[in-house]
Amino acid sequence: MFRNQYDTDVTTWSPAGRLFQVEYAMEAVKQGSAAIGLRSKTHIVLGCVNKANSELSSHQKKIFKVDDHIGVAIAGLTADGRVLSRYMRNECINYSFTYESPLPVGRLVVQLADKAQVCTQRSWKRPYGVGLLVAGLDESGAHLYYNCPSGNYFEYQAFAIGSRSQAAKTYLERKFENFTDASRDDLVKDALMAIRETLQGETLKSSVCTIAVVGVGEPFHILDQGTVQQMIDAFEIVGEQEGPDAAAGQEASAEPEQGAGAGEGVAPMDI
Amino acid sequence: MVKQQANWSPYDNNGGSCVAIAGADYCVIAADTRMSTGYNILTREYSKICKLADKCVMASSGFQADVKALQKQLAARHLIYQHQHNKQMSCPAMAQLLSNTLYYKRFFPYYSFNVLGGLDNEGKGCVFTYDAVGSYEKVGYSSQGSGSTLITPFLDNQLKSPSPLLLPVQDAVTPLVEAEAIDLVKTVFASASERDIYTGDKIEIVVVNATGIRREYMELRKD
Numbered sequence: 001m002f003r004n005q006y007d008t009d010v011t012t013w014s015p016a017g018r019l020f021q022v023e024y025a026m027e028a029v030k031q032g033s034a035a036i037g038l039r040s041k042t043h044i045v046l047g048c049v050n051k052a053n054s055e056l057s058s059h060q061k062k063i064f065k066v067d068d069h070i071g072v073a074i075a076g077l078t079a080d081g082r083v084l085s086r087y088m089r090n091e092c093i094n095y096s097f098t099y100e101s102p103l104p105v106g107r108l109v110v111q112l113a114d115k116a117q118v119c120t121q122r123s124w125k126r127p128y129g130v131g132l133l134v135a136g137l138d139e140s141g142a143h144l145y146y147n148c149p150s151g152n153y154f155e156y157q158a159f160a161i162g163s164r165s166q167a168a169k170t171y172l173e174r175k176f177e178n179f180t181d182a183s184r185d186d187l188v189k190d191a192l193m194a195i196r197e198t199l200q201g202e203t204l205k206s207s208v209c210t211i212a213v214v215g216v217g218e219p220f221h222i223l224d225q226g227t228v229q230q231m232i233d234a235f236e237i238v239g240e241q242e243g244p245d246a247a248a249g250q251e252a253s254a255e256p257e258q259g260a261g262a263g264e265g266v267a268p269m270d271i
Numbered sequence: 272m273v274k275q276q277a278n279w280s281p282y283d284n285n286g287g288s289c290v291a292i293a294g295a296d297y298c299v300i301a302a303d304t305r306m307s308t309g310y311n312i313l314t315r316e317y318s319k320i321c322k323l324a325d326k327c328v329m330a331s332s333g334f335q336a337d338v339k340a341l342q343k344q345l346a347a348r349h350l351i352y353q354h355q356h357n358k359q360m361s362c363p364a365m366a367q368l369l370s371n372t373l374y375y376k377r378f379f380p381y382y383s384f385n386v387l388g389g390l391d392n393e394g395k396g397c398v399f400t401y402d403a404v405g406s407y408e409k410v411g412y413s414s415q416g417s418g419s420t421l422i423t424p425f426l427d428n429q430l431k432s433p434s435p436l437l438l439p440v441q442d443a444v445t446p447l448v449e450a451e452a453i454d455l456v457k458t459v460f461a462s463a464s465e466r467d468i469y470t471g472d473k474i475e476i477v478v479v480n481a482t483g484i485r486r487e488y489m490e491l492r493k494d
Contacts, residue, residue, distance in 0.1 A: 097343055
């Protein structure tokens, strides 16, 4: 009701104590194509859906290597994501240069979050319109973080962002208890399954998605299309049997997604 | 009033010699492993050789603290290049980067005398030789460091590589086979360590060829 009066500047509060510009930035994340992440004790897998503007163009790059031990998948304004990836890469290089050791992931996400917060408190800036799934390995183990435009960050066992991510989240919620001790290959298969949930009926092919892995003894790298297609073929046969199950799950999860965005309920960044 | 002079120097010379020889499909880069200061030996097992990229290796003698700082700078710049271009830097590209990095500190130089060796984009061996402020040249072979005055004349005699500035353009690479070049390097260091007090202990020999990078060692006089 009051949104239109208080949503022009990021530095204007609404009477209900919300910053609408920041919430609109988080809306931009929801519009981007899906990105998912999941982790075990020793590995983290990132995946994203490749969306191309038209049949003639290439798809946008949504997964970036930040360092040998850190990678990031983005959803939302990919240009903002590219700029933030460059920032993260520089931070990692500078830290390595000074301390001759890899930047702990927890430190990096805090720096990223602080950088995002600055844009929520300057009248001449706008919040970054991109959500980042940061996957990293350090001395304290495997980590997956989600950084949002509000400047908040959370650690996850598994998460999905972007359009139709609720379908993937439902799948991940069902399976996440198995992830901690899962093998690397099982983790990748689960990632592919989660991506398939977001495709809603479209065939899962290696040209439609990108997968990246980082783990103990395995520096961050994006899997090549051939490998990904092999893994898809390996479980697709099993996938057909699981078909009816998945379809039923999606119908139930479509509803809650519409409810959350509209009203004057809890501000999304406070969850 | 006489101008005040500094009573300390920011530089030290840790001695040592470096050599690189370019072949048709390989490159040999070698350096001794002795690190000295004044008339003392700091350690007999210090590597002066650093791998900068997949097919690019640098050997540096001089002030090793500056050498270490220079190596770190180049490694960081190489990472940035890889992020931006999705590939390793070629040897000629790294050669230019090294030159620019050295000249950047023209008025407080890296006390580092470098030879860069590796394979160019076509897989041919290439060697670049530098002074402390970045002046560089592509050559068929080179030697730097405390033993260079003893080593260079011998290499001139054995390799007789033509200047890259001559016309018609001639191949700077040596017609020697890889094994012969390594043998030559061993001979050259053995000779240099006879008379140069800063060269000795061990040689570290790095060979870059199509199959990758390999390392070998040879003992030298310890005196």
